[in-house]
Amino acid sequence: MSVDVxxxxxxxxxxxxxxxxxxxxxxxxxxxxxxxxxxxxxxxxGASALRSGAGLVRVxxxxxxxxxxxxxxxxYMTYPLPQxxxxxxxxxxxxxxxxxLIDQADVLAVGPGLGQSSGLAQMVRxxxxxxxxxxxxxxxxxxxxxxxxxxxxxxxxxxxxTPHPGEFSRLTGDSIAQIQADREGKAVAFARRSxxxxxxxxxxxxxxxxxxxxxxxxTGNPGMATGGAGDVLTGVIAALMGQGMPAFEAAVLGVHAxxxxxxxxxxxxxxxxxxxxxxxxxxxxxxxxxGALG
Ligand SMILES: NC(=O)C1=CN([C@@H]2O[C@H](COP(=O)(O)OP(=O)(O)OC[C@H]3O[C@@H](n4cnc5c(N)ncnc54)[C@H](OP(=O)(O)O)[C@@H]3O)[C@@H](O)[C@H]2O)[C@@H](O)CC1
Ligand SMILES: Nc1ncnc2c1ncn2[C@@H]1O[C@H](COP(=O)(O)OP(=O)(O)O)[C@@H](O)[C@H]1O
Ligand SMILES: [Mg+2]
Numbered sequence: 001m002s003v004d005v006x007x008x009x010x011x012x013x014x015x016x017x018x019x020x021x022x023x024x025x026x027x028x029x030x031x032x033x034x035x036x037x038x039x040x041x042x043x044x045x046g047a048s049a050l051r052s053g054a055g056l057v058r059v060x061x062x063x064x065x066x067x068x069x070x071x072x073x074x075x076y077m078t079y080p081l082p083q084x085x086x087x088x089x090x091x092x093x094x095x096x097x098x099x100x101l102i103d104q105a106d107v108l109a110v111g112p113g114l115g116q117s118s119g120l121a122q123m124v125r126x127x128x129x130x131x132x133x134x135x136x137x138x139x140x141x142x143x144x145x146x147x148x149x150x151x152x153x154x155x156x157x158x159x160x161x162t163p164h165p166g167e168f169s170r171l172t173g174d175s176i177a178q179i180q181a182d183r184e185g186k187a188v189a190f191a192r193r194s195x196x197x198x199x200x201x202x203x204x205x206x207x208x209x210x211x212x213x214x215x216x217x218x219t220g221n222p223g224m225a226t227g228g229a230g231d232v233l234t235g236v237i238a239a240l241m242g243q244g245m246p247a248f249e250a251a252v253l254g255v256h257a258x259x260x261x262x263x264x265x266x267x268x269x270x271x272x273x274x275x276x277x278x279x280x281x282x283x284x285x286x287x288x289x290x291g292a293l294g
Contacts, residue, residue: 003184005214011256012249013290014053014240026055027242030105030133031076031235032098032141034061034069036087038113041139041231043072044276045109048235050075051283052257054242060101062089088115091123098123107134109238111141112231120144125151134158134241138234139167146170153193158247160237161190162200164230183207184214198247200237202230206255210248219259223266228276233258236283253290260286 017026029049034042039061046059046069057076061069062083070078079101082093091098102108110127114120121144127135128151135158137145142163145151149171152159165176172179172190179186179201187201191211201207206217237254241247261282262274269278 003188003214005184005188005209006212008213008215008252011290012245012253014243014245014253014287016291023055026053027106027239027244028056028058028104029054029235029238029242030101030108031057031059031238032061032089032108032110032127033059033112033114033231033234034065035089035113035115035140036062036064038115039065039068040072040228041113042069044228044231044280045112045235045238046076047073047277047280048232048283049109049239049242050235051280052236052239052254052287054239057239058101058105060089060098062087084117084119086115086117088117088120089123091119091126094123095126102131102133105133107136107238107242109136109138109234111138112234114140114144116140116143121147128152128155128159132157134247136160136162136234136238136241138162138230142167142171150193152197155194155196158196158198158241159194160198160200160241160247160251162202162230162234162237164202168201184209184216188214196247198251200233200251200255202233206259208248208251208255213248215252215255217255217259219256220262221259221266221271223269223271223274224259224262224279226275229262229279232261232276232279232283257283257286257290260289 066080240250264282265278
């Protein structure tokens with residue numbers, strides 16, 4: 001179906017770092033992710049944000065999950081939050097700690113592995129409505145918003161949402177088949193709910209749109225159909241926003257670099273053996289390649 005938007009094919013680049021760079025110049029990312037049994041999701045977001053150039057990454061998770069997340073990667077910091085009986089972040093009990101962490105953050109990456117609860121639904125609504133820091137919302141951040149997707153229209157700062165078709169179906173009420181039949185049109189319509197909203201509708205040929213512009217990603221491969229591949233994308237886009245890229249540009253570069261990292265990972269692991277950590281490992285070469293082109 002044809003959509004009335006400006007089609008973008010050029011991929012923005014990060015630019016060269018000045019010789020006197022320091023980590024304060026490249027953004028502090030706060031990751032809110034992980035729940036009982038899903039420590040890996042938090043680790044993948046944090047590691048991919050670091051591999052995408054973030055100056056500093058903090059990962060906050062439920063108290064039983066945070067020490068596990070800490071064992072994956074020494075280069076990010078981890079913060080245990082009060083948890084409920086199911087091992088999920090307890091909100092509003094976590095609000096004071098979250099306020100302190102958010103004060104130190106340039107961008108939030110929220111959702112992978114969080115789980116769903118009434119407290120988490122309250123937390124995500126609070127983040128959308130009350131918190132002024134730009135954010136990437138993925139996975140359970142979106143599932144917890146499914147009862148009130150209209151709140152995204154009220155966003156007063158840039159928000160990037162990164163649903164796969166199943167999550168987009170929960171947000172919009174359309175079936176997965178309806179979404180897949182009109183990926184561009186559905187993504188553009190949703191993005192037009194707010195001037196601050198960027199939609200990244202994932203899957204083969206991921207669609208990125210702010211409602212005015214549209215990019216369809218050519219990179220990536222079926223080896224990326226593996227658990228955690230999307231968690232990696234969340235960290236990539238957040239890191240690029242933290243480095244000062246506007247949300248739409250960060251989403252376009254992030255999606256492109258993530259797919260390229262997957263293509264690089266395929267050279268080593270093949271499509272069958274590829275796992276999400278291989279995509280994290282491919283990011284360094286992907287950004288090197290894009291830097292050389294840009
Ligand atoms: N290591 C960890 O800790 C990991 C933790 N993770 C965390 O797990 C949580 C649950 O997330 P999830 O995505 O696995 O489950 P869910 O939202 O029910 O999605 C499945 C539904 O979506 C659909 N669907 C999806 N893609 C589609 C496509 N391209 N095209 C078409 N349909 C598509 C699919 O449809 P189906 O094929 O079944 O018809 C099905 O209905 C979440 O918090 C996540 O962050 C994971 O990241 C893994 C690693
Ligand atoms: N066949 C494919 N071609 C290109 N990209 C793919 C393919 N399959 C999956 N991906 C990418 O992998 C990621 C999967 O994300 P998601 O479904 O959220 O996984 P998870 O929640 O397990 O991390 C998305 O970025 C998606 O575009
Ligand atoms: Mg996902």
